[in-house]
Amino acid sequence: xxxxxxxxxxxxxxxxxxxxxxxxxxxxxxxxxxxxxxxxxxxxxxxxxxxxxxxxxxxxxxxxxxxxxxxxxxxxxxxxxxxxxxxxxxxxxxxxxxxxxxxxxxxxxxxxxxxxxxxxxxxxxxxxxxxxxxxxxxxxxxxxxxxxxxxxxxxxxxxxxxxxxxxxxxxxxxxxxxxxxxxxxxxxxxxxxxxxxxxxxxxxxxxxxxxxxxxxxxxxxxxxxxxxxxxxxxxxxxxxxxxxxxxxxxxxxxxxxxxxxxxxxxxxxxxxxxxxxxxx
Amino acid sequence: xxxxxxxxxxxxxxxxxxxxxxxxxxxxxxxxxxxxxxxxxxxxxxxxxxxxxxxxxxxxxxxxxxxxxxxxxxxxxxxxxxxxxxxxxxxxxxxxxxxxxxxxxxxxxxxxxxxxxxxxxxxxxxxxx
Numbered sequence: 001x002x003x004x005x006x007x008x009x010x011x012x013x014x015x016x017x018x019x020x021x022x023x024x025x026x027x028x029x030x031x032x033x034x035x036x037x038x039x040x041x042x043x044x045x046x047x048x049x050x051x052x053x054x055x056x057x058x059x060x061x062x063x064x065x066x067x068x069x070x071x072x073x074x075x076x077x078x079x080x081x082x083x084x085x086x087x088x089x090x091x092x093x094x095x096x097x098x099x100x101x102x103x104x105x106x107x108x109x110x111x112x113x114x115x116x117x118x119x120x121x122x123x124x125x126x127x128x129x130x131x132x133x134x135x136x137x138x139x140x141x142x143x144x145x146x147x148x149x150x151x152x153x154x155x156x157x158x159x160x161x162x163x164x165x166x167x168x169x170x171x172x173x174x175x176x177x178x179x180x181x182x183x184x185x186x187x188x189x190x191x192x193x194x195x196x197x198x199x200x201x202x203x204x205x206x207x208x209x210x211x212x213x214x215x216x217x218x219x220x221x222x223x224x225x226x227x228x229x230x231x232x233x234x235x236x237x238x239x240x241x242x243x244x245x246x247x248x249x250x251x252x253x254x255x256x257x258x259x260x261x262x263x264x265x266x267x268x269x270x271x272x273x274x275x276x277x278x279x280x
Numbered sequence: 281x282x283x284x285x286x287x288x289x290x291x292x293x294x295x296x297x298x299x300x301x302x303x304x305x306x307x308x309x310x311x312x313x314x315x316x317x318x319x320x321x322x323x324x325x326x327x328x329x330x331x332x333x334x335x336x337x338x339x340x341x342x343x344x345x346x347x348x349x350x351x352x353x354x355x356x357x358x359x360x361x362x363x364x365x366x367x368x369x370x371x372x373x374x375x376x377x378x379x380x381x382x383x384x385x386x387x388x389x390x391x392x393x394x395x396x397x398x399x400x401x402x403x404x405x406x407x408x409x
Contacts, residue, residue, distance in 0.1 A: 001327070001328055002325050002326060002328065003320070003323050003324055003325070003326055003327070003328045004324030004325065006330075007316075007320060007324075007326045029303075040330070042330040043330060043332055043383045046330055047357075053363055053367070055364060056366055056367060056369065056370060057305055057366060058308075060301040060302070060304060060305045060366075060369050060370060061301075061302065061305050062300065070294070071370055072294070074293070074294075074380075075378070075389060078374075078377060078389060078392055078393050078396060079389075079392050081374075081396045081400045082392060082395050082396055082399070085396055085399040085400060085403070086399060088403070089399065089402070089403050092403075114396055115370050138388065202311035207301070207369070207370040207373070208370045208371075208373070208374060208396065210370075211368075211369075211370040211371055211400060211403075212399060212403045213366050213403070214401030215367060215400065215402075215404035216403050218341060218342075218363075218364075218367065218404070218405075219341050219342065219403075219404075219405045220335070220341070221336035221337075221338075221340070221341050222335075222336075223336065223340075223360070223363060224330065224336060225312075225315070225319075225340065225356045225359035225363060226319060226323070226330075226356065226359070227330050228318040228359075228363055229312050229315070229319065229359050230316070232309070232312060232363070232366070233309060233312060233313060233316065236305070236309055259348070265406065
């Protein structure tokens with residue numbers, strides 16, 4: 001395949017990933033690496049670099065839309081970004097030492113988990129009545145808009161949330177994904193933030209986490225401009241298109257379809273890893 | 281001192297942050313698109329080589345080298361500059377947040393945000409400018 005034809009096909013695939021990611025709220029990052037490695041046989045390290053760049057593009061693009069809603073908690077986000085950036089740098093360093101089939105296996109497992117999370121309906125955890133000691137010291141409690149006006153919430157579980165965020169950062173640096181699912185769990189399950197506040201704050205953190213990983217990949221020579229160009233432009237165009245048609249789309253059906261696609265990609269990644277197709 | 285996590289004040293800050301992020305993404309996409317069109321016009325018919333990892337040349341790995349290549353109108357350098365602008369967008373957001381917390385005299389969070397900023401600059405290899 002010559003470069004022009006390959007570039008067009010990669011753009012089309014990235015467009016679909018960005019569109020589905022934006023319509024389902026899962027982010028397209030999780031499917032970019034399997035798509036590039038399984039369909040186009042791109043080396044997984046180039047694919048992870050390309051995916052990180054597309055994650056920064058979609059999270060920064062989406063942030064502008066989230067701003068109007070007024071849900072995010074800047075203090076919680078910034079404090080937890082210490083954990084995600086250290087994790088991202090750690091994860092990127094680990095990625096250069098691990099054999100490629102091992103990365104592919106971890107990727108397959110994370111994909112299966114993502115498919116499960118997106119298929120299952122999110123359950124709202126009961127809000128906590130008590131502010132945790134660290135959350136109190138860091139003044140993390142906040143308010144968020146509801147149909148009945150502003151509602152206050154309290155924050156706890158900072159050590160557990162911080163640890164989970166470190167894990168989310170490692171996964172981001174290792175696999176080139178946004179780790180939005182782990183971030184949301186850290187905030188709404190461990191720290192008891194309202195679900196809307198968790199998802200919005202998570203989106204605002206994803207770009208910073210991915211930027212920390214992308215910096216390491218860039219320095220090590222894993223960001224190829226010719227390959228990343230159609231991925232970034234395709235994902236961006238797809239996610240912008242998604243925000244325009246979101247109101248008309250049947251989101252629950254799309255989530256089911258997307259979960260099935262992600263699960264199928266996971267199985268394919270695992271099969272390829274165990275049959276030695278990744279080690280050439 | 282401001283009220284902790286006052287949504288109205290945070291709203292104003294976030295409007296600025298949203299504009300900053302959107303501007304960064306649009307600018308980056310335009311530079312990548314311009315470089316991409318030139319790249320395909322020149323290299324479109326050559327076979328692709330993404331199957332095996334060779335590593336990018338050192339001038340496309342570091343901030344200084346990328347700026348240098350782009351300034352000399354190297355096509356891959358121009359695309360890489362666009363990608364660098366995109367990576368720099370969240371970094372700019374964090375830098376802006378340092379000033380927001382400093383304006384509020386919220387020194388704990390000034391320190392927290394500076395730590396994040398330094399980690400980002402470290403990962404980008406900014407000391408090798």
